[in-house]
Amino acid sequence: MRTPLSFTVSIHAALAFLVLLACRADQTNLFPQVRFVPVDVRVVDSTTTLPVVGAIVRPECMGGTPYATNSCRTDTNGVARITSFERLTAVRVTMSGYEEASQAFLPTNGVLTNAVVRLKRVRK
Numbered sequence: 001m002r003t004p005l006s007f008t009v010s011i012h013a014a015l016a017f018l019v020l021l022a023c024r025a026d027q028t029n030l031f032p033q034v035r036f037v038p039v040d041v042r043v044v045d046s047t048t049t050l051p052v053v054g055a056i057v058r059p060e061c062m063g064g065t066p067y068a069t070n071s072c073r074t075d076t077n078g079v080a081r082i083t084s085f086e087r088l089t090a091v092r093v094t095m096s097g098y099e100e101a102s103q104a105f106l107p108t109n110g111v112l113t114n115a116v117v118r119l120k121r122v123r124k
Helices: 007-023
Strands: 034-046 054-061 080-087 090-096 101-105 116-119
Touching: 034 090, 034 101, 054 080, 080 090, 090 116
Parallel strands: 034 116
Antiparallel strands: 034 080, 054 090, 090 101
């Protein structure tokens, strides 16, 4: 027995409408005790303390898996703004010509102000 074409089209249209509604709905946090905040991570050369421009900063989640959609490059001041957990930030930073670095930061007085990563140059 074949399904009528109009029934199939109706089902697809209804599913598309539901997906559209779901995408437009306000996203709710399933874990209200977990808050995400913007964090400025500064990347500097470990020897000169000058900003490292163009470094890739990737926030790390549990298990060391990066949030690929939240990767940022540092600007001319060596700063990248990421979104991370309010109470803990962990990042992995990579840049050509430098060793990869991973670092975690804890807030001081409820504010993450110490998010500086020092990269070491690769010896040739």
